Amino acid sequence: MSAPLLEVRKFTKSFPGVRALRGVSFTLSRGEVLAVIGENGAGKSTLMKILAGVQRQDGGELFLEGECIEIRSVHDALARGIALIHQELNLADNLDVAANIFLGREPHCAGIIDARRLRREARQFLDAVGLDIDPSVLVRTLPIGKQQLVEIAKALSTNARVLIMDEPTSSLSSHEAENLFAVIRDLRKRGVSIVYISHRLGEVKELADRVTVLRDGENAGELAHEEIDHARMVKFMVGRDLSQFYPHQPHTPGALALEVRALRTPANPQHEVSFSVRAGEIVGIAGLVGAGRTELVETIFGVTPALGGSIRIGGVEMVPQSPLDAIAAGLALVPEDRKQQGIVLGMSVRENVSLASLRRDQRHGFLNRSREAQLSAQMIADLRIKTPHDGQAAQFLSGGNQQKVVLGKWLALEPRVLLLDEPTRGIDVGAKQEIYRLMEELAGRGVAIVFVSSEMEEILGMSDRTLVMHEGRIAGELQRTELSEESVLHLATGTHSRATLS
């Protein structure tokens, strides 16, 4: 190949107490899809933020078409044709979709926005990512997966030469992800270079022309197209083999732990949902994004009180009116949207971990500081949360480590029924396996586990039983013996022919 389009030489970057990058280099050719992978906190997002002008490197050089350049701002980066789709959503949710896509670049005439052109052009980029929504709806009203697609459409609209995607699929369903892959392949054909960050190694294998691996802020290795396979990637990432990825063992379910009868959620009031989970059982909830899975678990947890039906927890009938009720009954929910509902960014790791269990551990209203410190130390160790100390503000942790903090908060409660909504979103392979092992261990101790997942592999690998949701109702239930990608998709899409799925 000719001279690379983009070359990064020896980037270094430090934050207080953390050396995020210690001399990372890589190259990117024209029309290439380069996957960048690595454990949580390896420095992937930091590297990309520097390229996109969000942060400045401490040291190292950047070459674009052989010319040494400096990127001082996001504007600078865009002018050079480098666009970044952030790991966390960055939309103005009070504005509509079209306004978000062209934020700061609105087509206008003498300062007056040409609303019709705005809509028309937005439509075109929405089509490009396979999003069939009205450009004039408010972003706030969209589910998180669709917001992510809007974010991608926004980046496409800048006509970038280098498009960086930081975990773009972490909140997409497999169907939406397939759609995105088609978009990526099409862009590659048109000569756009793509940097693709993901913890889903299946996707990486499917898409990448080359893989570069980061570990602890350094280059850990590189794999050419023909060398890309799961085992090699994992080995570079964690420095050891991870055999038997899903530690699933058959459980002997105990007494009924959670019974949901004829529950009507505010999101889908026309359907009644019923199911039950036994102690020590792991039940997966599969379905497309927008199938009502999040709404279901949130209703059970009392976030949006039910419109009808009944819930029994450990044989006791109660319909939680607030998370407080649900927690008192022994429920816990690891919510889907980490930044909004999961973590308090300005608070320390310790304060986040203890937040839900303060009430339990209080001493007549006073904080139990030693217990708090002990809990957070335990969670940092158990979940391998990468943080310089437990007083570090959560906002300075990498995305995956923030997710572990949220998980730690709920595990600290020792719930009877654990609801997990996309529990491994944005978590690296090593930590994922850690979480699976934890789920196993909890189930072994008699905790009933319900997990919502859009990752097919996870559903297949971890659930004893799977409920598949489709348009607000439970379309079917699959025992482990009946479980296959085909049977899940069949129910999830509500169709009978597989041809329409991919």
Added chain:
Amino acid sequence: MKKIFGITGLLIVVCIITALASESFLSGYNLENLVRRTALFGIISIGVAFVIVTGGIDLSIGSVVCLVGCGLPWMLKTYHLPLPVALAVVAAVSVGIGLLHGLIITKLRIQPFVVTLCGLMMYRGITRGFTRDQTFGFGSNYDGLRVLSTGNIPLPFIKGFAIPAPWITLLVVAVLAAIFLNRTIWGRYLFALGRNEEAARYSGINTDRMVILAYVISSTLAGLGGVLFVLDVNSAQPVDFGNVYELYAIAAAVLGGCSLRGGEGSIIGVIVGAALMQVLRNMIMLTTTRTNIEFAIIGAVILLGVIADELVKRYAVRRRAAKALAAGQS
């Protein structure tokens, strides 16, 4: 803790400048008065700090001071109510106002700025209505009670300066507030919901109840402040009693390290902030004949203080990053 250094430094600098500019600054009489005012304003500033920690604001404080400050002597004089009854009424009204604000803000989801702005207008208007703009005071009665504000606690070995009595109330309030904010689970809840209300609610915190509590604390302390203020000056004019006190209180809280975005704040900082505000006012009174520019100077000093604080913070972050880099390379 670090946040307080900056503002304490500023306070000392302003004190020194004022002392150099005017001899009367260090006179026992002036200092005593200054310290007394600091205590009184400290109490209402602590109240608003609770609301600011939740990410809200309370603009009604000055009017609550007016309502209570005029209402108490008015009730005593017009209806000859026994003192305990009058005090109970005043307390109930103060608590009730906070409860009302909190309920409207949490249950109806109306913004705190709007709710308390309306409060600002209403409570002063109501006071002017029932007092018919008459000035009220205690005359020469109730001296026993007035000691709470006007009394002095002599210091051993020091002549010419005594600690003003309101400091007793301030210390009690401050200690309770600091314990509540930093040592109890409810204090933690306030900080958490100030930063991310949704995550707090998902964590099983009754966020509405905590927010209501913050507004109750704010208006209750404003009411307490109102009583102490009127005991101090012995004469309250409904037209301007407590006027713009909410701004002094909010400014003190912000200078003391409370972020209007919520989730941050310390009680000691707020008291230092209140002191700074009073020293500034005192400086203007002592050093110029044109006290009408008071607000220009106070505004400028606050702005400079906040900007300096931000710059220092950025510098500290950069220094720490550089240190981490150096440590890693060696």
